[in-house]
């Protein structure tokens with residue numbers, strides 16, 4: 001569905017992505033894993049079309065983004081939705097939650113106001129919030145709930161792909177596991193392909209079968225893991241596993257099988 005070929009990017013003299021290539025297939029969620037500064041969010045920003053100079057290296061459903069006209073871009077932006085890392089600052093504090101979540105419906109559909117709000121209520125319940133929560137403002141919610149609001153906004157227009165940038169970071173273990181369960185449900189019931197950006201390989205392995213490991217802007221591993229850590233070949237991948245507390249790792253993998 002998405003093909004990235006020989007993608008490189010520099011900021012000044014700093015090479016942050018070096019000849020990155022990989023593919024994301026329909027219904028095969030993919031994790032991009034790496035330490036802070038390895039270039040994960042830069043890939044997300046490029047996929048979202050924020051850096052027009054990199055469009056030649058990306059193709060979507062067989063067509064280079066470079067060839068897209070304005071209508072193609074509109075369709076692509078509807079198909080690929082982000083959930084940004086900073087849940088709180090991604091929500092306009094002056095807007096009610098129902099208007100935040102309904103925004104993509106205003107941009108991409110011709111639904112009436114009432115139809116939009118009805119859909120918002122459905123989506124709020126789908127992400128395990130209350131349908132009345134739409135009447136509140138973002139500050140009334142915890143970080144985990146703000147992440148769910150961001151997720152609701154991302155999925156309301158039935159996207160094919162959702163990019164989750166560190167969705168589970170900064171959450172308590174229980175809330176984190178609840179969010180992981182929710183993402184799994186969305187994969188199964190709504191056929192959403194997720195691109196999971198995370199520094200935590202246990203989260204990656206519990207949510208996706210396809211793992212890309214980035215180190216200093218280079219893809220060091222591109223693997224289908226089948227819940228078996230022996231599928232990960234590089235010593236760097238095993239260093240990342242070592243960095244995860246054992247219990248947490250076992251718990252997450254158990255939940256994924």
Ligand SMILES: Nc1ncnc2c1ncn2[C@@H]1O[C@H](COP(=O)(O)OP(=O)(O)OP(=O)(O)O)[C@@H](O)[C@H]1O
Nearest residue numbers: 011014016034035036037038039040041042043199
């Ligand atoms: N707009 C920018 N201008 C200059 N340098 C940037 C810019 N955006 C990112 N960088 C640099 O590019 C490198 C990769 O950043 P990126 O945010 O993609 O990494 P990351 O793996 O997502 O890190 P984190 O997990 O901390 O978010 C870092 O060294 C960062 O400082």
